[in-house]
Amino acid sequence: MPRGQLPALKPKTRAWNKGRIIGQKRPLLPKQVWAIRARLELAGNLRDLALFNIAIDSKLRGCDLVRLKVSDLVINQRARERASVIQSKIGKPVQFxxxxxxxxxxxxxxxxxxxxxxxxxxPSRFHDRPHISTRQYGRLVRDWVTSIGLEPSGYGTHSLRRTKASEIYRKTGNLRAVQLLLGHTKVDSTVRYLGVELEDALSIAERIDL
Structure with a gap:
């Protein structure tokens, strides 16, 4: 390097997560669920209302939610009170x-x-696809949360999957029940998914008298 010449500086690459909220997406609060539901009802958006309600109740991953068939949820012209599907991620059934x-x-x-x-x-509006994509589902979730004034970067499809599960855990402290409802093979996965802290675990343990 010639004397007096400064070393060349490499341009800094913009961090992929700059300006983004990283980590688990927040579950919706009950009042937020009802706010979104009310907006969809007022708009007469039958598909989105059904999709939103099923997403909350089923607690399914987006990839399984968009693949639901009418026969999975309806029998003899009536909606099932309970349904069961095979999870594409682990190949095991989950009931809801x-x-x-x-x-x-x-x-x-x-x-x-x-x-x-x-x-x-x-169903998809595109002839080459039998049903909506997970990406389209993600866009719908973004539209729903934005419509009630929430910051969309803090929410995603897993927000809907976690919403009812988080509420069940909050009210009961029953991790095993939530594990079964989410279709997790290990309770450790449920602990991480819900973001359960040691203080939560100790509080649950204190309520068990042996």
């Missing part, structure tokens, strides 16, 4: 409940003219 509100939205959507002869609950 459908509340009355969700069952009503399912049947309203299934009987809509737009659903005539479609096998999938949420």
């Amino acid at each position: 409940e459908l509340t009355e509100n969700t069952r009503d939205s399912v049947m309203t959507w299934v009987n809509a003219p737009e659903m005539f002869r479609f096998a999938f609950m949420f």
Whole structure:
């Protein structure tokens, strides 16, 4: 290097996570669930209302949610109170409940003219795809949370998966129940997924008298 010449500086690469919120997406609060639901009902958006309600009740991953078929949720022209699907990630079944509100939205959507002869609950508008994509589902979630004034970078599809599970854990402290409902093979996965802290675990232990 010639005397007096400063060494060349390499341009800094912009960090991929700069300006983004990293980590687990927040679950929705009950009042936020009802706010989104009310907006979808007022807008008469039958598909999105059914999708949102099923996402909350089923606690399914997005990849399994978008693949739901009408036959998974409806039998003999009635919505099932309980349903079971095989999880694509681990190949094992998981069961979930459908509340009355969700069952009503399912049947309203299934009987809509737009659903005539479609096998999938949420068919794609593109002829080369049988159902909506997980990416499209993610965009819908972003639109839903934005519509009630939430910052979209803090929420995602896993927010809906975690919402009811987090509320069940908060009210019962029953990790095993939440593990079964989420379809986790290990309770450790449930602990990490819910972000359970040591203080939570100790509080649960203190309520168990042996």
